[in-house]
Amino acid sequence: MMVGVIGVGIMGSNLARCLSGKGVELGLYNRTRSRAEKVAGEVGARVYDSPSRLLGDSDAVVVFVSDDYALRSIAMNVSRQKYGGEKVFLNASTVTPMASLEAKSIVEExxxxxxxxxxxxxxxxxxxxxxxxIIACNKEEYSKALRVTSLYSAESIYVGEPPRAMAVKLALNNIGLAIPALLAESLMILESWGASIDSFLEIARKLWFGKAVERYWGRIAEEHPPRFRLAMAGKDYWYIASALKAKNLPSTLADALSTLYYTAATHGGYGGKDYPQVARFYLELARKSKH
Ligand SMILES: NC(=O)c1ccc[n+]([C@@H]2O[C@H](COP(=O)([O-])OP(=O)(O)OC[C@H]3O[C@@H](n4cnc5c(N)ncnc54)[C@H](OP(=O)(O)O)[C@@H]3O)[C@@H](O)[C@H]2O)c1
Incomplete structure (x- = not known):
């Protein structure tokens, strides 16, 4: 089986490393070609000039791009030609359910x-x-999807037809990405009222949410290379809000959290940092406001 990876950022490059370690024949495409060349040199893959050429030579492509706009442009490129055989386009990017359905109809043409x-x-x-x-596709196609996802997943969970996987993914991120945002506001309270962060941490560790605080405090206190960029957390909350609005439902918390993350990205220049660093931006804000 030949697998193509489209988008070799943080996730796509590491997916390529995983697949090459399993001896899978690999092709890579990235909008910025030099990035793909660097990864290809490391994993021994061929670099392609377009998503459609890569799909033409592959049995399946796994797409790891930033957002709705990027997914649409990949789908449009892929739709420029007809392919022989049963090729699979796996979208692993986090996008809105609306963009996923649009990509599905473009690709299936x-x-x-x-x-x-x-x-x-x-x-x-x-x-x-x-x-x-998290897999959503026509039930008859699930075994084809599983042949690919089982190469890089500890578990593949089928949740029905699209866009249900995207709804599940956004619902999970809505919880996971909230913790650093809550910590950011907690740290502002402590700093602005002269209370000790150490005392806060000591007490938090004894409480039911202590593990979550502990987990993120490590990623706040020390700066590491980003595993998930802060701007992407803003994007995910924007997409959670859009998915709710598309159903005429209130999106109060998602709107607030997307503003919280985007403020740190745009006003603080934190967009490229690891997303728990959001707390550091607000802590700095509280420190500055005291002077
Ligand atoms: N990082 C994580 O922990 C994580 C976990 C789960 C899911 N995800 C999701 O996986 C996706 C990729 O995340 P990542 O962390 O790997 O992001 P990343 O490092 O920022 O990589 C983004 C990729 O998207 C490409 N891209 C951006 N705009 C494009 C466009 N208009 N057309 C074509 N390609 C475009 C970039 O190409 P260039 O190199 O040319 O900029 C790059 O290859 C996102 O949807 C994210 O939400 C991430």
Missing amino acids: SGVVYVEAPVYGSAGEARECRLIS
């Missing part, structure tokens, strides 16, 4: 099977082939 396959887990899990893949 070329006779390609569209599978929603967003993942839980980050760079380390991708590199070690232990992501959790």
Whole structure:
């Protein structure tokens, strides 16, 4: 089986490392070609000039791009030609349910099977082939999807037809990405009222949410290379809000959290940092406001 990886950022590059470690024949496409060349040199893959050429030579492509706009442009490129055989387009990017359905209809015009396959887990899990893949596709196509996702996933969970996997992924991120945002506001309270962060941490560790605080405090206190960029957290909340608005439902918390993350990205220049660093931006704000 030949697998193509489209988008070799944090997730796609680590997926390529996982697949090459399993001896899978690999092709890569990235909008910025030099990035793909760097990864290809490391994993021994061929670099392609377009998503359609890569899909033409592959049995399946796994797409890990930033957002709705990027997914649409990949789908449009793929739809420029017809393909022989049963090719599979797995979208692992986190996008809105609306964009996923649009990509599905564009890709399927070329006779390609569209599978929603967003993942839980980050760079380390991708590199070690232990992501959790959430799958939505026509039930008859599930075995084709599983042949690919089982290469890089500890578990693949079928949740029905698209866009249900995207709804599940956004619902999970809505909870996971909230913790650093809540910590950011907690740290502002402490700092602005002269209370001790150490005392807060000491007490938090004894409480039921202590593990969550502990987990993120490590990623706040020390700066590490980003596993998930802060701007992407803003994007995810924007998409959670859009998915609710598309159903005429209130999106109060998602709107607030997307503003919280985007403020740190745009006003603080934190967009490229690891997303728990959001708390550091607000802590700095509280420090400055005291002077
Ligand atoms: N990082 C995580 O922990 C994680 C976990 C689960 C899911 N995800 C999701 O996986 C996706 C990728 O995340 P990531 O962390 O790997 O992001 P990333 O490092 O920022 O990589 C983004 C990729 O998208 C490409 N891209 C951006 N705009 C594009 C466009 N208009 N057309 C074509 N390609 C475009 C970029 O190409 P260039 O190199 O040319 O900029 C790059 O290859 C996102 O949807 C994210 O939400 C991430």
